[in-house]
Every structure is written in C-alpha cells, then in structure tokens.
Amino acid sequence: MTGTTTANRNLDLETALCDARSSYVAARPKSQACFEAAKAVMPGGNTRSVLHFGPYPFTVAKGAGARIWDVDGHTYADFLGEYTAGLYGHSNPIIEDAVTHALQNGLTLGGPNAVDAKFAQLMCDRFLAIERLRFCNSGTEANILSLSAARAFTGRTDILVMDRSYHGGVLTFSGDSPLNLPFPIHRATYNNATEVVEKIHELGDTLAAVLVEPMVGAGGAIPGTHEFLQALRDATQATGAMLIFDEVMTSRLTAGGLQGHHQIKPDLATFGKYLGGGLTFGAFGGRADIMDRFDPERADAWGHAGTFNNNILTMTAGHTGLEQVFTPQVADTFFNRGNAFRSTLKAEIDALDLPVQITGLGSMMALHFAQDTPSAPPDSARTPSGLHELIHLDMMERGQFYARRGMMNMSLPMTNDDLDRFRMALTDTLEARAPLVRDTFDQSTA
Ligand SMILES: Cc1ncc(COP(=O)(O)O)c(C=O)c1O
Structure with missing residues (x-):
C-alpha cells in the first residue's frame, strides 16, 4: 500500500x-x-x-x-475484532472442528440439546452473579429481557442509565434516539458516584433498575472506578432497585469479567458477542429468585421465547470456546x-x-x-x-x-x-x- x-x-x-x-x-x-x-x-x-x-x-x-x-x-x-465479538479470531481450529461436527448432526432441532445446559453451567461457574441463565440471540435482546424482568420483578417502572451509554440498537443513550424503547429513562454521568447515588435515592421506589457497563465499551473503553461501581451496588441495595451489569463486551476481561475483577455482584448481568464463539449470541442471568420466574412449570411463570435461543451451532461454538480455548487461565x-x-x-x-x-x-x-x-x-x-x-x-x-x-x-x-x-x-x-x-x-x- x-x-x-x-x-x-x-x-x-x-x-x-x-x-x-x-x-x-x-x-x-x-x-x-x-x-x-x-x-x-x-x-x-x-x-x-x-x-x-x-x-x-x-x-x-x-x-x-x-x-x-x-x-x-x-x-x-x-484490531476491530468485530467490536469485541472476534476474540477467537476468524478461524480457531478447535471451534471450527466442533461446529463442523455439530453440522453433521443436523440443524434447527427444536428441543433441548446436549450442549445448552453444559454451556449454561460453564457460564454460571465463571461469572460471580450468575446463579441461573437464559440464552437469547443478541446483546440487545439480553438487555431488553433483563430490564423487562427487573420491571416485572420489582413492580416498578423506571430505568437509570449512564449518559452516552450504548446497550443495543433500541437502548442508545447518546442524544435522543427516536427508535429507543419507550421505558421511562433517567440518565446520570458515568463515574460520578455522588450524582448517581443522589439520582437513585431521588427516584426511590419508582426505580426498577440501573443498567451500566462496568467499563464503557462503545463510548470509548473507559473503565468504571471500583468506588463508582460499589456506590451503585450499595445505593440500589438500599432502595430495592435491581443492578444490571451489561457485560456484553467486558465479560472477556479476566476469567470472570469485570464483576469478578471488582468482586461486585449485580442482581442481573447480560452477555453477548465473543461468548457465542463467533456466532450470533446473547444471554442474561443472575439471582436465582429472579431468574426462576422463567421456570415454565411455575403457575406464575414469565414467558421467554426465541426460536434460535439454544441453536446448536451457537451452543457448540460458544461452549467449545469457553471450555477449551478461553479457559480462566487464558483469560x-x-x-x-x-x-x-x-x-x-x-x-x-x-x-x-x-x-x-x-x-x-x-x-x-x-x-x-x-x-x-x-x-x-x-x-x-x-x-x-x-x-x-x-x-x-x-x-x-x-x-x-x-x-x-x-x-x-x-x-x-x-x-x-x-x-x-x-x-x-x-x-x-x-x-x-x-x-x-x-x-x-x-x-x-x-
Ligand atoms: C455494551 C453493549 N451492550 C449491548 C450491545 C448489543 O449487542 P448486540 O449487537 O449483540 O445486540 C452491545 C453491542 O455493541 C454493547 O456494546
């Protein structure tokens, strides 16, 4: 050139x-x-x-x-690395072999498969806050589902996010996107513990959830300080709002993501990107008492659909990547x-x-x-x-x-x-x- x-x-x-x-x-x-x-x-x-x-x-x-x-x-x-989803590069041979093998056993299986629960188990073992987990198809979907679950669980309406944060195509908080979901949204300044704690207390029992990345990704790789993240944890605990860590990008930082790094346990956490081993992926999980509301055998079960939630290619690529390639030591x-x-x-x-x-x-x-x-x-x-x-x-x-x-x-x-x-x-x-x-x-x- x-x-x-x-x-x-x-x-x-x-x-x-x-x-x-x-x-x-x-x-x-x-x-x-x-x-x-x-x-x-x-x-x-x-x-x-x-x-x-x-x-x-x-x-x-x-x-x-x-x-x-x-x-x-x-x-x-x-060095774009598919905006962090490309952790494994473009042709990891171990993931390629596993996907090729899965392809030989058929697609669109329409039932629980041999890999989904094993993959969920690995993620529960890896991430501090994850007692139960559900898969979906993208990080956006994971955030929508956890916000909706937080609202349903608390019986409250409002959401607090950080100004200029990005949590998906319909959860974009730089400027005012006309495509955003119609949740009542409030904003605070990232890394400003005083402001954010004041807002959480001001919103009191209307606030269902605080959604935050423990390091801002799209907004410029800006780490949240431990004090800021701990202040969010303490204030949400005091008011009964759910703390949701969006670890769609940051879960690749250290073996247990940034929740493990900071030893701060959010109520819910969301995932995406590299965890699908290069294929389309999303997941959300957290406290058992919240996530168990998705149990279909419960009389009051919340429904959660998604034709491709446990599609065999993603499950295989994601599970193989996490188990055999991106081991805790490698991470x-x-x-x-x-x-x-x-x-x-x-x-x-x-x-x-x-x-x-x-x-x-x-x-x-x-x-x-x-x-x-x-x-x-x-x-x-x-x-x-x-x-x-x-x-x-x-x-x-x-x-x-x-x-x-x-x-x-x-x-x-x-x-x-x-x-x-x-x-x-x-x-x-x-x-x-x-x-x-x-x-x-x-x-x-x-
Ligand atoms: C922090 C964060 N949350 C959510 C998303 C949305 O994920 P997806 O593109 O898989 O919908 C992204 C995507 O870049 C992201 O960076």
Whole structure:
C-alpha cells in the first residue's frame, strides 16, 4: 500500500482528508462497486449502522487468524475484532472442528440439546452473579429481557442509565434516539458516584433498575472506578432497585469479567458477542429468585421465547470456546497481555506530547483526541471532527484496521509481532500528523 507522503500532508485538515480519501478510493474500486450495488437494496448499502464509514467501507472478502482481506486484495491486521465479538479470531481450529461436527448432526432441532445446559453451567461457574441463565440471540435482546424482568420483578417502572451509554440498537443513550424503547429513562454521568447515588435515592421506589457497563465499551473503553461501581451496588441495595451489569463486551476481561475483577455482584448481568464463539449470541442471568420466574412449570411463570435461543451451532461454538480455548487461565493471561500492550502504546503516544489519550482495560482500548483522560464517554459533538477519520484512513493505508471511532481490540491469535506492528504504525501515524492534530485540536477548543 502507498502512504500519503505528499509534501502538503500537514497543510490543513481538509486538504489532508481530501488526499487520504482519494488514496483510499483509488485503491478500492471493487469495494466501491459493491457499496454502490448494496445501496440499491439496503439503505446506505448498510445493514448494521456501525459498519458504515466514509468514503465507504471496504468489502470484506475473508478472514483468517487475526487478519481480514478486502475484495480489492488488501490485507489488514484486524484490531476491530468485530467490536469485541472476534476474540477467537476468524478461524480457531478447535471451534471450527466442533461446529463442523455439530453440522453433521443436523440443524434447527427444536428441543433441548446436549450442549445448552453444559454451556449454561460453564457460564454460571465463571461469572460471580450468575446463579441461573437464559440464552437469547443478541446483546440487545439480553438487555431488553433483563430490564423487562427487573420491571416485572420489582413492580416498578423506571430505568437509570449512564449518559452516552450504548446497550443495543433500541437502548442508545447518546442524544435522543427516536427508535429507543419507550421505558421511562433517567440518565446520570458515568463515574460520578455522588450524582448517581443522589439520582437513585431521588427516584426511590419508582426505580426498577440501573443498567451500566462496568467499563464503557462503545463510548470509548473507559473503565468504571471500583468506588463508582460499589456506590451503585450499595445505593440500589438500599432502595430495592435491581443492578444490571451489561457485560456484553467486558465479560472477556479476566476469567470472570469485570464483576469478578471488582468482586461486585449485580442482581442481573447480560452477555453477548465473543461468548457465542463467533456466532450470533446473547444471554442474561443472575439471582436465582429472579431468574426462576422463567421456570415454565411455575403457575406464575414469565414467558421467554426465541426460536434460535439454544441453536446448536451457537451452543457448540460458544461452549467449545469457553471450555477449551478461553479457559480462566487464558483469560487472565490475555488480560495482563492487553494491559502490558496498552501501557507501552500509551507511553509511546504520551511521548509525542499530543492531545491524544489511550484508555481501556485488558484487550479492549480506545484512542481519544483529548487533553485529559476521559472519565465518562466524551461528547462526540465536541471532539475535533475529522481527526478520527484521518488517522483511521492513514492506518488502513498501513494495513491496520480498527474502529473509526477509535476502538481497538486484541484477539487471541495476535502475535507479539502483530502487536508491535500496530503500535509502531499508530505512533508513526500520529507523529507524521502531529502538527495537524495539534492545530485542529487547538482550533476546536479555542
Ligand atoms: C455494551 C453493549 N451492550 C449491548 C450491545 C448489543 O449487542 P448486540 O449487537 O449483540 O445486540 C452491545 C453491542 O455493541 C454493547 O456494546
């Protein structure tokens, strides 16, 4: 791939962006044709909003290990990692074998199968809060079901979430999405224990649940402090509201997710992404007295449907991954490896003395254009626009792929060389664009 090495690289952001977009487009004609064709049948050529970025996303032809290829023949180190669902990489042989074997025994079986309860048992063993568990098909569904269960269990109506948090396509709390579920929602600032405790007490016996990620994922890999999470636990216990940890992303951090790491037991927790071993997945669980309301033999049982809840492919891939690949020991080692990688990356970027921050925990991290490390999801309207796009385009030119908004995730098959190459590419890119980063940032905050 050719880099943008023109002499006027750092003249101004608009010129730099025009150059970088032109190079991207010139190198990806087949992806452009796919994008144009897709637009005829899917709005914006897109069926999952987060996959869109300008000028147009490259079309993925295949993946293997920790790499993906586009239809134009470029190879990328995959630090997007399917927004954390790609923990196992694209072709883990143990999971592939298990799924191939399951395929030979038939699909759409329409009954309990040999794997679902074993998988549920593994998850109950792994995650502190999970005494009972149910499977569903996505993280969004897991959050909807646990919020609804919390409302039914408490007989209360209202929900408290953190401002600019993301819990699924109909549970999006950056701005006001007209597609959100019509629950009475209140918002508080992430990591502000005083504010959140006040809100919980103010809402008193109208508050059914607090839904929170123990580390903000989509909003920029911002860890919740222990004090903040403990304050949520204590205040909800005092008022009788349910505390729900959304661990759709963060359960991959340490063997028992962040509930284990902090030794804080929410009433309910939700899961998704990598736990399906690469296939579509969701799960929610927690206290037995709440979850047992789903027992179909009870006269007052809550119904919970979902044709594919225990589909044999997901059950097999997820169970095999958790039992044989992402063992507790591997999970803890990977967490430490991620922390070490992020520390080195951060130290090198700090040395550039730019308004750039790296946040995260373990194998999940994010790049921010900010003077200080954010403690809550930043207001995207106040982030200097164009810088994320420029660095993202530059990194793709170097064969490195991560999320346009700055999220970067490691996957298990990544080698130390992969990590070194990514780190060097990012520091080199930021160094090469340093004057532009500084000027754009200064202008936007002046
Ligand atoms: C924290 C969190 N919760 C829920 C979801 C929704 O999961 P899904 O995309 O599987 O519906 C996501 C997806 O990115 C997420 O990051």
